[in-house]
Amino acid sequence: MSPIKQSTYHHGNLRRAIMDAALAAIDESGPTGWSLRELARRAEVSHAAPAYHFGDKSGLLTAVAAEGYELFADALERASDHALEAGVAYVRFAVNHRSYFAVMFRPELYRADDPAVRTARERAGGVLANTARTLAPTPAQTRTATIAAWSLVHGLAELWLNGALPESADGDPEAAARSVLQLIFNGS
Protein backbone atom coordinates (compact mmCIF):
# COMPACT_ATOMS: atom_id res chain seq x y z
CA MET A 1 0.00 0.00 0.00
CA SER A 2 2.83 2.36 0.79
CA PRO A 3 3.93 4.37 -2.23
CA ILE A 4 7.54 3.92 -1.14
CA LYS A 5 9.09 0.77 -2.52
CA GLN A 6 10.08 -1.57 0.28
CA SER A 7 13.35 -3.44 0.19
CA THR A 8 12.95 -6.82 -1.38
CA TYR A 9 15.10 -8.33 1.32
CA HIS A 10 13.83 -9.60 4.66
CA HIS A 11 15.98 -9.09 7.72
CA GLY A 12 14.53 -10.80 10.75
CA ASN A 13 14.75 -14.54 11.07
CA LEU A 14 12.30 -16.13 8.70
CA ARG A 15 12.69 -19.54 10.26
CA ARG A 16 9.60 -19.16 12.43
CA ALA A 17 7.49 -17.73 9.62
CA ILE A 18 8.40 -20.63 7.37
CA MET A 19 7.68 -23.21 10.06
CA ASP A 20 4.27 -21.65 10.66
CA ALA A 21 3.51 -21.67 6.96
CA ALA A 22 4.50 -25.31 6.86
CA LEU A 23 2.23 -26.15 9.78
CA ALA A 24 -0.66 -24.39 8.08
CA ALA A 25 0.02 -26.21 4.82
CA ILE A 26 0.20 -29.58 6.58
CA ASP A 27 -3.05 -28.79 8.31
CA GLU A 28 -4.76 -28.21 4.98
CA SER A 29 -3.23 -30.84 2.73
CA GLY A 30 -1.50 -33.36 4.92
CA PRO A 31 2.20 -33.83 5.57
CA THR A 32 3.08 -34.21 1.88
CA GLY A 33 0.38 -32.34 0.02
CA TRP A 34 2.34 -29.17 -0.65
CA SER A 35 5.59 -27.98 -2.17
CA LEU A 36 8.46 -25.97 -0.79
CA ARG A 37 7.90 -23.23 -3.34
CA GLU A 38 4.22 -23.00 -2.52
CA LEU A 39 5.29 -22.64 1.09
CA ALA A 40 7.65 -19.83 0.18
CA ARG A 41 4.85 -18.00 -1.60
CA ARG A 42 2.61 -18.38 1.44
CA ALA A 43 5.25 -16.95 3.74
CA GLU A 44 6.13 -14.29 1.15
CA VAL A 45 9.77 -15.24 0.93
CA SER A 46 11.98 -16.27 -1.92
CA HIS A 47 11.73 -19.80 -3.20
CA ALA A 48 15.03 -20.78 -1.64
CA ALA A 49 14.54 -19.34 1.84
CA PRO A 50 13.18 -22.61 3.26
CA ALA A 51 16.21 -24.48 1.99
CA TYR A 52 18.55 -22.03 3.68
CA HIS A 53 17.01 -22.57 7.11
CA PHE A 54 16.17 -26.25 6.91
CA GLY A 55 18.46 -27.70 4.29
CA ASP A 56 15.77 -29.59 2.42
CA LYS A 57 12.21 -30.77 2.71
CA SER A 58 12.98 -33.58 5.11
CA GLY A 59 14.99 -31.11 7.19
CA LEU A 60 11.91 -28.96 7.54
CA LEU A 61 9.82 -31.94 8.58
CA THR A 62 12.55 -32.93 11.02
CA ALA A 63 12.19 -29.57 12.72
CA VAL A 64 8.42 -30.00 12.81
CA ALA A 65 8.75 -33.43 14.39
CA ALA A 66 11.23 -32.20 17.01
CA GLU A 67 9.05 -29.28 18.02
CA GLY A 68 6.03 -31.57 17.97
CA TYR A 69 7.55 -34.09 20.36
CA GLU A 70 8.52 -31.27 22.73
CA LEU A 71 4.99 -29.90 22.81
CA PHE A 72 3.66 -33.43 23.09
CA ALA A 73 5.85 -34.22 26.10
CA ASP A 74 4.74 -30.98 27.73
CA ALA A 75 1.09 -31.80 27.21
CA LEU A 76 1.45 -35.32 28.58
CA GLU A 77 3.40 -34.09 31.59
CA ARG A 78 0.70 -31.65 32.53
CA ALA A 79 -1.81 -34.52 32.78
CA SER A 80 0.43 -37.28 34.06
CA ASP A 81 -1.19 -37.44 37.49
CA HIS A 82 -4.12 -39.48 36.29
CA ALA A 83 -3.68 -42.14 33.64
CA LEU A 84 -7.12 -41.49 32.23
CA GLU A 85 -6.54 -37.77 31.88
CA ALA A 86 -3.19 -38.45 30.26
CA GLY A 87 -4.96 -40.60 27.71
CA VAL A 88 -7.44 -37.83 27.03
CA ALA A 89 -4.53 -35.41 26.69
CA TYR A 90 -2.94 -37.71 24.12
CA VAL A 91 -6.02 -37.59 21.92
CA ARG A 92 -6.51 -33.87 22.52
CA PHE A 93 -2.98 -33.14 21.39
CA ALA A 94 -3.43 -35.18 18.24
CA VAL A 95 -6.62 -33.34 17.33
CA ASN A 96 -5.56 -29.84 18.34
CA HIS A 97 -2.09 -30.13 16.83
CA ARG A 98 -2.77 -32.40 13.91
CA SER A 99 0.01 -30.83 11.85
CA TYR A 100 2.63 -31.94 14.33
CA PHE A 101 1.00 -35.29 14.99
CA ALA A 102 0.71 -36.16 11.32
CA VAL A 103 4.47 -35.76 10.93
CA MET A 104 5.73 -37.19 14.22
CA PHE A 105 4.50 -40.71 13.61
CA ARG A 106 5.66 -40.93 9.99
CA PRO A 107 9.41 -41.39 10.42
CA GLU A 108 9.92 -42.05 6.73
CA LEU A 109 9.19 -38.37 6.12
CA TYR A 110 12.02 -36.97 8.23
CA ARG A 111 15.36 -37.82 9.85
CA ALA A 112 14.17 -39.81 12.82
CA ASP A 113 17.71 -40.15 14.16
CA ASP A 114 18.19 -36.40 14.45
CA PRO A 115 19.47 -35.64 17.97
CA ALA A 116 16.80 -33.05 18.75
CA VAL A 117 14.06 -35.39 17.57
CA ARG A 118 15.47 -38.33 19.45
CA THR A 119 15.76 -36.41 22.72
CA ALA A 120 12.26 -35.01 22.54
CA ARG A 121 10.77 -38.34 21.53
CA GLU A 122 12.48 -40.12 24.40
CA ARG A 123 11.19 -37.53 26.82
CA ALA A 124 7.63 -38.06 25.62
CA GLY A 125 8.10 -41.82 25.73
CA GLY A 126 9.33 -41.59 29.30
CA VAL A 127 6.29 -39.66 30.46
CA LEU A 128 4.05 -42.13 28.69
CA ALA A 129 5.72 -45.20 30.16
CA ASN A 130 5.67 -43.72 33.64
CA THR A 131 2.00 -42.91 33.45
CA ALA A 132 1.05 -46.29 32.08
CA ARG A 133 3.02 -48.16 34.72
CA THR A 134 0.19 -47.89 37.24
CA LEU A 135 -2.21 -49.71 34.96
CA ALA A 136 -0.81 -53.23 34.99
CA PRO A 137 -2.69 -55.71 37.22
CA THR A 138 0.57 -57.52 37.94
CA PRO A 139 4.17 -56.33 37.53
CA ALA A 140 4.79 -58.97 34.89
CA GLN A 141 2.23 -57.32 32.67
CA THR A 142 3.66 -53.82 32.85
CA ARG A 143 4.99 -53.87 29.33
CA THR A 144 1.84 -55.36 27.83
CA ALA A 145 -0.37 -52.90 29.69
CA THR A 146 1.74 -49.99 28.51
CA ILE A 147 1.47 -51.09 24.91
CA ALA A 148 -2.26 -51.66 25.29
CA ALA A 149 -2.92 -48.22 26.72
CA TRP A 150 -0.69 -46.53 24.18
CA SER A 151 -2.29 -48.43 21.31
CA LEU A 152 -5.76 -47.54 22.52
CA VAL A 153 -5.25 -43.78 22.60
CA HIS A 154 -3.02 -43.73 19.55
CA GLY A 155 -5.50 -45.73 17.52
CA LEU A 156 -8.38 -43.54 18.57
CA ALA A 157 -6.39 -40.44 17.60
CA GLU A 158 -5.47 -41.85 14.19
CA LEU A 159 -8.97 -43.07 13.40
CA TRP A 160 -10.40 -39.74 14.48
CA LEU A 161 -7.96 -37.72 12.42
CA ASN A 162 -8.38 -39.63 9.19
CA GLY A 163 -12.15 -39.60 9.44
CA ALA A 164 -12.61 -43.34 9.83
CA LEU A 165 -15.04 -42.79 12.69
CA PRO A 166 -18.36 -41.19 11.73
CA GLU A 167 -18.16 -39.31 15.05
CA SER A 168 -15.20 -37.28 13.87
CA ALA A 169 -17.44 -35.21 11.64
CA ASP A 170 -19.14 -33.33 14.45
CA GLY A 171 -18.40 -35.11 17.73
CA ASP A 172 -16.11 -34.24 20.59
CA PRO A 173 -12.83 -36.19 20.54
CA GLU A 174 -12.14 -35.68 24.23
CA ALA A 175 -15.52 -37.02 25.23
CA ALA A 176 -15.01 -40.03 22.98
CA ALA A 177 -11.61 -40.66 24.50
CA ARG A 178 -13.00 -40.38 27.99
CA SER A 179 -15.78 -42.91 27.45
CA VAL A 180 -13.49 -45.37 25.72
CA LEU A 181 -10.90 -45.12 28.49
CA GLN A 182 -13.51 -45.42 31.23
CA LEU A 183 -14.91 -48.53 29.62
CA ILE A 184 -11.50 -50.15 29.41
CA PHE A 185 -10.17 -49.04 32.81
CA ASN A 186 -13.26 -49.27 34.95
CA GLY A 187 -15.44 -51.58 32.93
CA SER A 188 -18.10 -48.88 32.70
Added chain:
Amino acid sequence: MSPIKQSTYHHGNLRRAIMDAALAAIDESGPTGWSLRELARRAEVSHAAPAYHFGDKSGLLTAVAAEGYELFADALERASDHALEAGVAYVRFAVNHRSYFAVMFRPELYRADDPAVRTARERAGGVLANTARTLAPTPAQTRTATIAAWSLVHGLAELWLNGALPESADGDPEAAARSVLQLIFNGS
Protein backbone atom coordinates in the same frame (compact mmCIF):
# COMPACT_ATOMS: atom_id res chain seq x y z
CA MET B 1 19.42 -61.21 -24.37
CA SER B 2 17.78 -62.09 -27.65
CA PRO B 3 19.62 -60.65 -30.63
CA ILE B 4 16.32 -59.91 -32.29
CA LYS B 5 15.02 -56.49 -31.36
CA GLN B 6 11.72 -56.79 -29.56
CA SER B 7 8.88 -54.47 -30.32
CA THR B 8 8.95 -51.43 -28.07
CA TYR B 9 5.23 -51.75 -27.50
CA HIS B 10 3.62 -53.86 -24.81
CA HIS B 11 0.35 -55.59 -25.57
CA GLY B 12 -1.08 -57.28 -22.51
CA ASN B 13 -2.70 -55.23 -19.82
CA LEU B 14 -0.04 -53.42 -17.88
CA ARG B 15 -2.42 -52.37 -15.16
CA ARG B 16 -1.50 -55.23 -12.88
CA ALA B 17 2.22 -54.80 -13.46
CA ILE B 18 2.00 -51.13 -12.58
CA MET B 19 -0.04 -51.78 -9.46
CA ASP B 20 2.49 -54.34 -8.31
CA ALA B 21 5.34 -51.95 -8.93
CA ALA B 22 3.47 -49.34 -6.93
CA LEU B 23 2.95 -51.74 -4.05
CA ALA B 24 6.63 -52.58 -4.04
CA ALA B 25 7.59 -48.92 -4.11
CA ILE B 26 5.21 -48.09 -1.27
CA ASP B 27 6.67 -50.97 0.69
CA GLU B 28 10.14 -49.52 0.34
CA SER B 29 9.60 -45.79 0.62
CA GLY B 30 6.15 -45.23 2.03
CA PRO B 31 3.00 -44.11 0.26
CA THR B 32 4.57 -40.92 -1.10
CA GLY B 33 8.26 -41.68 -1.34
CA TRP B 34 8.39 -42.41 -5.05
CA SER B 35 7.52 -40.90 -8.40
CA LEU B 36 5.31 -42.08 -11.22
CA ARG B 37 8.24 -42.12 -13.62
CA GLU B 38 10.36 -44.14 -11.25
CA LEU B 39 7.45 -46.55 -11.11
CA ALA B 40 7.32 -46.75 -14.88
CA ARG B 41 11.03 -47.57 -15.01
CA ARG B 42 10.55 -50.31 -12.42
CA ALA B 43 7.73 -51.88 -14.41
CA GLU B 44 9.62 -51.32 -17.67
CA VAL B 45 6.91 -49.28 -19.29
CA SER B 46 6.79 -45.84 -20.78
CA HIS B 47 6.59 -42.89 -18.44
CA ALA B 48 2.95 -42.27 -19.33
CA ALA B 49 1.60 -45.79 -19.00
CA PRO B 50 0.56 -45.33 -15.36
CA ALA B 51 -1.40 -42.22 -16.27
CA TYR B 52 -3.28 -44.08 -18.98
CA HIS B 53 -4.51 -46.76 -16.59
CA PHE B 54 -5.04 -44.71 -13.46
CA GLY B 55 -5.48 -41.14 -14.62
CA ASP B 56 -3.07 -39.63 -12.16
CA LYS B 57 -1.16 -40.37 -9.01
CA SER B 58 -4.18 -40.16 -6.74
CA GLY B 59 -6.03 -42.43 -9.15
CA LEU B 60 -3.37 -45.06 -8.68
CA LEU B 61 -3.58 -44.74 -4.92
CA THR B 62 -7.38 -44.94 -5.17
CA ALA B 63 -7.02 -48.31 -6.87
CA VAL B 64 -4.59 -49.44 -4.18
CA ALA B 65 -7.00 -48.40 -1.43
CA ALA B 66 -9.94 -50.16 -3.07
CA GLU B 67 -8.04 -53.41 -3.52
CA GLY B 68 -6.68 -53.03 0.00
CA TYR B 69 -10.11 -52.72 1.58
CA GLU B 70 -11.29 -55.77 -0.35
CA LEU B 71 -8.40 -57.89 0.88
CA PHE B 72 -8.85 -56.45 4.34
CA ALA B 73 -12.53 -57.37 4.47
CA ASP B 74 -11.66 -60.89 3.30
CA ALA B 75 -9.05 -61.27 6.01
CA LEU B 76 -11.37 -60.03 8.74
CA GLU B 77 -14.19 -62.26 7.55
CA ARG B 78 -12.05 -65.35 7.77
CA ALA B 79 -11.41 -64.68 11.46
CA SER B 80 -14.73 -63.17 12.44
CA ASP B 81 -15.80 -66.12 14.60
CA HIS B 82 -13.71 -65.03 17.56
CA ALA B 83 -13.29 -61.38 18.39
CA LEU B 84 -9.77 -61.93 19.64
CA GLU B 85 -8.66 -63.70 16.49
CA ALA B 86 -10.24 -60.97 14.40
CA GLY B 87 -8.15 -58.47 16.28
CA VAL B 88 -5.03 -60.48 15.62
CA ALA B 89 -6.02 -60.68 11.96
CA TYR B 90 -6.33 -56.89 11.85
CA VAL B 91 -2.76 -56.46 13.01
CA ARG B 92 -1.51 -59.28 10.83
CA PHE B 93 -3.03 -57.69 7.75
CA ALA B 94 -1.45 -54.34 8.56
CA VAL B 95 2.00 -55.89 8.94
CA ASN B 96 1.82 -58.37 6.06
CA HIS B 97 0.22 -55.90 3.65
CA ARG B 98 1.74 -52.68 4.84
CA SER B 99 1.63 -51.18 1.36
CA TYR B 100 -2.14 -51.38 1.28
CA PHE B 101 -2.57 -50.42 4.91
CA ALA B 102 -0.37 -47.36 4.60
CA VAL B 103 -2.62 -46.00 1.87
CA MET B 104 -6.05 -47.07 3.10
CA PHE B 105 -6.02 -44.94 6.23
CA ARG B 106 -4.64 -41.80 4.58
CA PRO B 107 -7.70 -40.54 2.71
CA GLU B 108 -5.98 -37.29 1.75
CA LEU B 109 -3.81 -39.33 -0.63
CA TYR B 110 -6.63 -40.70 -2.77
CA ARG B 111 -10.27 -40.17 -3.73
CA ALA B 112 -11.99 -41.55 -0.67
CA ASP B 113 -15.43 -41.06 -2.23
CA ASP B 114 -14.64 -43.36 -5.15
CA PRO B 115 -17.49 -45.92 -5.43
CA ALA B 116 -15.22 -48.96 -5.38
CA VAL B 117 -13.37 -47.66 -2.36
CA ARG B 118 -16.54 -46.77 -0.56
CA THR B 119 -18.12 -50.16 -1.14
CA ALA B 120 -15.09 -52.10 -0.02
CA ARG B 121 -14.55 -49.90 3.02
CA GLU B 122 -18.14 -50.31 4.10
CA ARG B 123 -17.86 -54.06 3.75
CA ALA B 124 -14.80 -54.12 5.99
CA GLY B 125 -16.50 -51.78 8.44
CA GLY B 126 -19.51 -54.06 8.60
CA VAL B 127 -17.44 -57.11 9.44
CA LEU B 128 -15.60 -55.12 12.08
CA ALA B 129 -18.76 -53.77 13.69
CA ASN B 130 -20.39 -57.20 13.70
CA THR B 131 -17.41 -58.82 15.34
CA ALA B 132 -17.06 -56.13 17.97
CA ARG B 133 -20.72 -56.23 18.90
CA THR B 134 -20.20 -59.20 21.21
CA LEU B 135 -17.73 -57.28 23.33
CA ALA B 136 -19.96 -54.71 25.01
CA PRO B 137 -20.87 -55.49 28.63
CA THR B 138 -24.25 -53.79 28.15
CA PRO B 139 -26.10 -52.96 24.92
CA ALA B 140 -25.81 -49.25 25.65
CA GLN B 141 -22.04 -49.52 25.36
CA THR B 142 -21.96 -51.26 22.02
CA ARG B 143 -20.71 -48.24 20.17
CA THR B 144 -18.09 -47.35 22.74
CA ALA B 145 -16.85 -50.93 22.90
CA THR B 146 -16.58 -51.10 19.14
CA ILE B 147 -14.54 -47.92 19.02
CA ALA B 148 -12.36 -49.15 21.85
CA ALA B 149 -11.59 -52.47 20.21
CA TRP B 150 -10.99 -50.87 16.85
CA SER B 151 -8.74 -48.22 18.35
CA LEU B 152 -6.75 -50.82 20.22
CA VAL B 153 -5.86 -52.96 17.23
CA HIS B 154 -5.51 -50.02 14.88
CA GLY B 155 -3.19 -48.20 17.25
CA LEU B 156 -1.06 -51.28 17.77
CA ALA B 157 -0.79 -51.75 14.02
CA GLU B 158 0.21 -48.13 13.42
CA LEU B 159 2.73 -48.04 16.24
CA TRP B 160 4.21 -51.30 15.07
CA LEU B 161 4.49 -50.18 11.47
CA ASN B 162 6.14 -46.86 12.12
CA GLY B 163 8.64 -48.34 14.52
CA ALA B 164 7.43 -46.54 17.63
CA LEU B 165 7.55 -49.78 19.62
CA PRO B 166 11.02 -51.20 20.25
CA GLU B 167 9.47 -54.65 19.77
CA SER B 168 8.82 -53.98 16.09
CA ALA B 169 12.51 -54.39 15.32
CA ASP B 170 12.60 -58.14 15.87
CA GLY B 171 9.42 -59.18 17.67
CA ASP B 172 6.32 -60.98 16.48
CA PRO B 173 3.39 -58.65 15.84
CA GLU B 174 0.76 -61.39 16.15
CA ALA B 175 2.06 -62.46 19.53
CA ALA B 176 2.07 -58.86 20.70
CA ALA B 177 -1.50 -58.42 19.49
CA ARG B 178 -2.59 -61.58 21.22
CA SER B 179 -1.18 -60.63 24.61
CA VAL B 180 -2.56 -57.13 24.43
CA LEU B 181 -6.01 -58.38 23.47
CA GLN B 182 -5.99 -61.08 26.14
CA LEU B 183 -5.08 -58.52 28.78
CA ILE B 184 -7.91 -56.23 27.76
CA PHE B 185 -10.57 -58.89 27.14
CA ASN B 186 -9.80 -61.39 29.88
CA GLY B 187 -7.79 -59.30 32.28
CA SER B 188 -4.86 -61.67 31.95
Added chain:
DNA sequence: CTCCAATCTTGCCATTGCCAAGATTGGAGG
Protein backbone atom coordinates in the same frame (compact mmCIF):
# COMPACT_ATOMS: atom_id res chain seq x y z
C1' DC C 1 -8.37 -58.12 -45.71
C1' DT C 2 -9.76 -53.68 -43.66
C1' DC C 3 -10.69 -51.02 -40.04
C1' DC C 4 -11.13 -49.68 -35.26
C1' DA C 5 -10.90 -49.11 -30.41
C1' DA C 6 -7.98 -50.12 -26.79
C1' DT C 7 -3.48 -49.88 -25.39
C1' DC C 8 0.92 -47.98 -25.12
C1' DT C 9 4.58 -44.55 -26.54
C1' DT C 10 6.85 -40.15 -27.57
C1' DG C 11 6.97 -35.23 -27.09
C1' DC C 12 6.10 -31.34 -24.53
C1' DC C 13 5.49 -27.76 -20.73
C1' DA C 14 4.84 -25.79 -16.20
C1' DT C 15 6.31 -26.91 -11.61
C1' DT C 16 9.32 -28.78 -8.25
C1' DG C 17 13.62 -29.74 -5.30
C1' DC C 18 17.98 -28.45 -4.85
C1' DC C 19 22.54 -26.32 -5.76
C1' DA C 20 25.57 -22.30 -6.78
C1' DA C 21 26.36 -17.52 -6.93
C1' DG C 22 25.11 -12.89 -5.95
C1' DA C 23 22.85 -9.23 -2.96
C1' DT C 24 21.64 -6.96 1.44
C1' DT C 25 21.78 -6.25 6.19
C1' DG C 26 22.90 -5.44 11.15
C1' DG C 27 26.51 -5.32 13.98
C1' DA C 28 31.46 -5.81 15.55
C1' DG C 29 35.79 -3.53 15.67
C1' DG C 30 38.67 0.34 14.74
Added chain:
DNA sequence: CCTCCAATCTTGGCAATGGCAAGATTGGAG
Protein backbone atom coordinates in the same frame (compact mmCIF):
# COMPACT_ATOMS: atom_id res chain seq x y z
C1' DC D 1 31.63 7.57 11.72
C1' DC D 2 33.61 4.26 8.74
C1' DT D 3 34.94 -0.46 7.16
C1' DC D 4 34.29 -4.98 6.96
C1' DC D 5 32.13 -9.42 7.80
C1' DA D 6 29.16 -13.24 8.71
C1' DA D 7 24.53 -14.30 8.68
C1' DT D 8 20.59 -13.95 6.09
C1' DC D 9 18.00 -13.78 2.02
C1' DT D 10 17.46 -13.59 -3.18
C1' DT D 11 18.19 -14.65 -8.04
C1' DG D 12 19.43 -17.89 -11.54
C1' DG D 13 19.89 -22.35 -13.29
C1' DC D 14 19.32 -27.51 -13.96
C1' DA D 15 17.63 -32.20 -13.76
C1' DA D 16 13.45 -34.58 -12.50
C1' DT D 17 8.48 -34.77 -11.98
C1' DG D 18 3.28 -34.78 -13.05
C1' DG D 19 0.19 -34.44 -16.45
C1' DC D 20 -1.59 -33.37 -21.09
C1' DA D 21 -1.73 -33.97 -26.22
C1' DA D 22 -0.69 -36.36 -30.21
C1' DG D 23 1.15 -40.24 -32.55
C1' DA D 24 2.15 -45.40 -32.97
C1' DT D 25 0.99 -50.36 -32.54
C1' DT D 26 -1.79 -54.17 -31.79
C1' DG D 27 -5.44 -57.81 -31.51
C1' DG D 28 -9.74 -58.63 -32.89
C1' DA D 29 -14.36 -57.63 -35.01
C1' DG D 30 -16.68 -57.58 -39.28
